[in-house]
Amino acid sequence: MKTLFDLRKKQDGEMIEAIQKLxxxxxxxxxxxxxxxxxxxxxxxxxxxxxxxCVIKDRMAEFYPDYVNSDTVILLMNTAQGFISHQAKAFLDRTIPHYHPYIEIVDGECHHVARYQCYPDMVFYYDTEGLTNQEEQVIEDYLYRTAYHFQSKAYRIVKDGSHRLRPLEPRRAKCNVVAFASIEPMETLVIYNGSPRRRGSNSTLILKKAVEALCDRVEIRDLKEEDKWDEWAENFKSDKHVMFFMPLYVHAMPSHVMGFIEKLQASKGSISFFVQSGFPESSQSHYLEAYFEQLALRLGRTYIGTAIKGGVEGLQMRLAKAQEKIMEPLVKAIVNLVYEGKFNPTNISKLARPIRLGTGMKILFKVLTKIGLVNFFWNQQLKENNAYEKRFDRPYVSLTYENNDTRAFHCNVNQ
Structure with a gap:
């Protein structure tokens, strides 16, 4: 089965017919x-x-079986501000239930372990009108990377007279294509908190420390307060210095952050970004960094840079001293930015280490996995919620389809 998800605001049958012929x-x-x-x-x-x-009950959740039981999933997407739209980003973010919280190391990076026997090929289509060549490349690299982490093959439908299918090529995101700039010290820095968690989050905890260090020289705006988006988008036009601080979600921003970015208009001033993630290596955040470089150009703002810090997940479960040790360099980077008008390159470089996990870390990971420490936290949580016996459930798969010879062949090819 091949399933086409049309995520575009304006849906037309012509494109679907063309893909049908393809x-x-x-x-x-x-x-x-x-x-x-x-x-x-x-x-x-x-x-x-x-x-x-997924515990969220909406139309998206109704079609999880269609996704899991397809050999090919085709995604028709809108773009906005030089990236995929927040609707498309929400779709990709919401596929997380199809994978385990458990981790394996692949090419020096942490990946979520597969829940299902295999996954559908992912085919993407988006209109390139209004995109620069660099933005088109950023989107393509991001989509390939997402499919790679989802253990799917990646293709793109392109139009050059007719429609054709083109495999996406593996490429590592280019970092610091746009150089970090420097400006005068900041009287006030507006920081948008991009955490989607309804209750206390790591981002909120870190930014609270930044407020304590900077007092009235920083203003925090929580993007979960969607009723204020229009007001803040208007303020953005005159806000002199702005930072977006967020957790990494499927190699990019959480979808609601993209929803707010879509409202922004070009204006003068500086813009900076701070990405924190649970995975210890910074390479996973480079695809988002590549986009932020282009976003700064699109918005006409001076790009102060993107700071990246991995290994932050579980921050709130650590002892107070351990929390302070993790947060101290993040807060210091923000304080330095405000007082000096730039990121300290040495400090930012240290924050981003390791870029990928080395041989020693891989060996340690294997040892800890064997003695049960790597999965201890997740197993403990599962047991506390009486869900441990169901941890390997595959709730959306059709057993008939999973055992189908054609499906099995498709899986073997993907692997």
Whole structure:
């Protein structure tokens, strides 16, 4: 089965017909462009309470079986501000239930372990009108990377007279293509907190420390307060210095952050970014960094740079001294930015280490996995929620389809 998810606001049958001819077989068409896909809130319930099942009840959740049981998934997407739209980003974020919280190391990076036997090929289509060549490349690299982490093959439908399918090539994101700039010290820095978690988050905890250090020289705006977006987007035009601080979600920003970015207009001033993630290596955040470089150019703002810090997940469960040790260099980087008008390159470089996990870390990871420490936290959470026995559930798969010879062949090819 091939399933086409149309995530575009304006849906037209012409494009779907063209893709139908491209595959020369019936497509299962799901139209979600006129539906609101609820943003992933990072609650972990699909990992520790209802393994494999998203607790959000919306139209997106109804079609999880269509995704899992397809050999090919085709995504028609809008773009906005030089990236995929928040609707498309929400779709990708919400596929997290199809994977385990457990981690394996692949090419020096942490990856979530597969929940299902195999996954569909991912085929992407987006209109390139209004995109620069660099933005188009950033989107393509991001989509390839997402499919790679999702253990799927990646393709793109391109139009050059006719429609054709082109495999996406593996490329590492180029870092610091746009050089970090320097400006005067800042009287006030507006920081947008991009954490989607409804309750206390690591981002909120870190930014609280930044406020304590900077007092009235920093203003925090929580992007979960969507009723203030229009007001803040208007303020953005005159805000002299702005930072976006957020956790990494599927190699990019949480979808609600993209929703706010779509409202912004070009204006004068500086812009900087800070990305923190649970994975210890910074390489996973480079695809978002590449986009932020282009976003600064699109918004006409002076690009002060992107700071990246991994290994932050679980911060609030650590002892107070351990918390302070992790947060201190992050807060210092923000303080330095405000008082000096630039990131300290040496400090930013240290924050981003390791870029990838080395041989020693891989060996340690294997040892800790064997003695049960790597998965201890997740297993403990599963047991506390009486979900441990269900941890390997595959709730959305069709057993008939999973055992189908054609499906098995497709899986073997992907592997």
């Amino acid at each position: 595959y020369d077989e019936p497509l299962n068409v799901v139209r979600l462009g006129d539906q609101s896909i609820t943003a992933c809130i990072g609650c972990w319930n699909c990992w520790i309470k209802t393994p494999g099942r």
